[in-house]
Amino acid sequence: MSGGLxxxxxxxxxxxxxDAAIAWSVRLDYNTATPAAKQAFARWLDADPxxxxxxxRVAALRSDFSGLPARLAQDVLQAAEAGRRGAAVGRRRALRxxxxxxxxxxxxxxxxxxxxxxxxxxxASTRVGEQxxxxxxxxxxxxLNTDSAISADFSAERRVLVLRRGEIMITTGxxxxxxAKRPFWVSTPFGTLRAxxxxxxxxxxxxxxxxxxxxxxVEVHPADGGETVVIHSGERSVLGPTGTSRPVAADADxxxxxxxxxxxxxxxxxxxxxxxxxxxxxxxxxxxxxxxxRVSGVFHVRDTERALRFLAQVQPVVxxxxxxxxxxxxxxRTG
Amino acid sequence: MRTVECELQREAEDLxxxxxxxxxxxxxxxxxxxxxxxxxxxxxxxxVLTRQQPVRAHEPRAYLSTIARxxxxxxxxxRALERxxxxxxxxxxxxxxxxxxxxxxxxxxLIEIDRMxxxxxxxxxxxxLWAQLEGLSCxxxxxxxxxxxxxxxxxxxxxxxxxxxxxxxx
Numbered sequence: 001m002s003g004g005l006x007x008x009x010x011x012x013x014x015x016x017x018x019d020a021a022i023a024w025s026v027r028l029d030y031n032t033a034t035p036a037a038k039q040a041f042a043r044w045l046d047a048d049p050x051x052x053x054x055x056x057r058v059a060a061l062r063s064d065f066s067g068l069p070a071r072l073a074q075d076v077l078q079a080a081e082a083g084r085r086g087a088a089v090g091r092r093r094a095l096r097x098x099x100x101x102x103x104x105x106x107x108x109x110x111x112x113x114x115x116x117x118x119x120x121x122x123x124a125s126t127r128v129g130e131q132x133x134x135x136x137x138x139x140x141x142x143x144l145n146t147d148s149a150i151s152a153d154f155s156a157e158r159r160v161l162v163l164r165r166g167e168i169m170i171t172t173g174x175x176x177x178x179x180a181k182r183p184f185w186v187s188t189p190f191g192t193l194r195a196x197x198x199x200x201x202x203x204x205x206x207x208x209x210x211x212x213x214x215x216x217x218v219e220v221h222p223a224d225g226g227e228t229v230v231i232h233s234g235e236r237s238v239l240g241p242t243g244t245s246r247p248v249a250a251d252a253d254x255x256x257x258x259x260x261x262x263x264x265x266x267x268x269x270x271x272x273x274x275x276x277x278x279x280x281x282x283x284x285x286x287x288x289x290x291x292x293x294r295v296s297g298v299f300h301v302r303d304t305e306r307a308l309r310f311l312a313q314v315q316p317v318v319x320x321x322x323x324x325x326x327x328x329x330x331x332x333r334t335g
Numbered sequence: 336m337r338t339v340e341c342e343l344q345r346e347a348e349d350l351x352x353x354x355x356x357x358x359x360x361x362x363x364x365x366x367x368x369x370x371x372x373x374x375x376x377x378x379x380x381x382x383v384l385t386r387q388q389p390v391r392a393h394e395p396r397a398y399l400s401t402i403a404r405x406x407x408x409x410x411x412x413x414r415a416l417e418r419x420x421x422x423x424x425x426x427x428x429x430x431x432x433x434x435x436x437x438x439x440x441x442x443x444x445l446i447e448i449d450r451m452x453x454x455x456x457x458x459x460x461x462x463x464l465w466a467q468l469e470g471l472s473c474x475x476x477x478x479x480x481x482x483x484x485x486x487x488x489x490x491x492x493x494x495x496x497x498x499x500x501x502x503x504x505x
Contacts, residue, residue, distance in 0.1 A: 018499060022495045023492065026473065026491055026495075030466055030472050030476075030488070030491055031473050031474065031488075032472065032474075057502070057503055058495060058499065060502075061499060068445075069433055069441065070468040070469055070470075072431070072432075072433070072441070073445055073448070073464075074464055074465075074468050075423045076416065076423045077416075077452075077464060079423060080418075080419040081457065083415050083418065083419060084412075283381070283384050285344055285384070288341045322351065325381060326380065326384060
């Protein structure tokens with residue numbers, strides 16, 4: 001179906017829509033907009049959900065630059081460019097061609113390398129392998145899992161936490177300091193979540209958001225305007241491009257990471273290793289022959305070396321370190 | 336899916352076994368520094384490992400050295416930026432400099448921005464930085480650069496399209 005209502009956050013949008021969003025941004029954000037232009041923009045924005053999506057992305061590009069010391073940034077970037085311009089022209093031309101092919105080949109990596117930058121501009125963040133607990137002004141407690149980033153946007157009317165990357169656990173506070181208790185929202189690219197007195201875990205993936213509620217309930221409002229769903233204590237649900245899945249009984253281990261562990265119960269070995277690799281730089285490769293093996297145990301995420309050693313002790317596998325960042329787990333053939 | 340993973344891993348292993356030593360030597364000759372060469376060779380293989388599809392390169396060394404060249408350029412870009420950073424900080428009044436704990440983060444962000452704006456024409460790059468960092472409007476950019484308003488708008492739009500492609504289409 002063309003013009004479907006729900007476009008994934010990672011979905012590629014048609015060029016003409018992207019170009020139109022940029023043209024609007026130039027007209028409205030970088031010029032003095034007339035009331036007529038604003039009205040025409042509002043009509044364009046409403047005409048197609050993909051318009052709003054493209055607009056959101058262009059706005060995100062703008063926000064990437066906010067928060068930097070403008071003068072200093074300007075001076076450094078211009079000086080670096082000037083220094084390069086002084087270099088031999090012939091070399092520069094050659095480098096330019098090469099750098100384009102380098103980017104094309106490594107495209108999967110470019111996405112990952114933008115993360116430090118997003119991390120800088122978010123209000124709080126963790127690096128790979130790090131976990132952090134924050135106490136917010138309203139008494140809420142937020143725990144960030146590995147490689148995560150959030151911004152807090154609290155106003156007189158509402159408390160909004162924007163999940164930019166990774167996974168968080170929220171225990172909402174009673175907001176005693178406010179005149180009236182303000183609603184607590186978590187905003188994600190796939191929709192917003194309204195906390196109804198609660199403790200819950202939100203995990204942002206490339207193409208979906210997973211919500212697991214430990215206490216209270218959470219109301220899910222999908223970004224595509226789909227039906228609102230309530231997830232109750234002990235339930236989990238997935239919010240993705242095709243809407244919200246029906247809540248099902250939660251895995252008791254959804255919040256195990258808050259205790260610093262992965263509790264595997266009959267877990268696919270490949271899934272366990274994928275989880276562990278979230279907590280360390282580089283890559284853990286699972287030999288496909290043993291990917292479906294089932295493992296159980298408690299694995300420490302704050303010390304993944306130890307977790308891998310433990311795995312090799314309790315399973316007939318060997319852990320091979322090709323380099324510090326490249327670990328291969330395969331069947332132990334020595335018997 | 337599984338067969339793809341299998342092929343990916345086998346391919347990476349073959350590349351590593353057959354060419355890692357050669358690649359390090361090649362980089363060492365280019366950079367004149369064994370430690371930097373080892374680091375970049377390492378990064379090349381991390382990229383090879385994080386691909387989603389096998390490349391089935393007929394010329395594995397040409398393939399690896401293409402990735403390595405991209406990384407060497409990043410390395411030079413980074414060097415140039417770090418030098419500019421130190422030079423700029425040196426002449427900045429104490430009060431205007433970022434706090435020591437923020438410095439590394441700001442530098443990291445600037446390196447990312449610098450990389451992202453690579454391959455933009457100098458005037459486009461300048462127009463975009465004025466717009467994003469100083470909040471200049473297109474008419475202001477036009478008069479500063481001495482170009483027409485339409486040209487200034489085209490510059491900003493082109494830079495936005497470029498950044499959009501890197502962020503959302505790569």
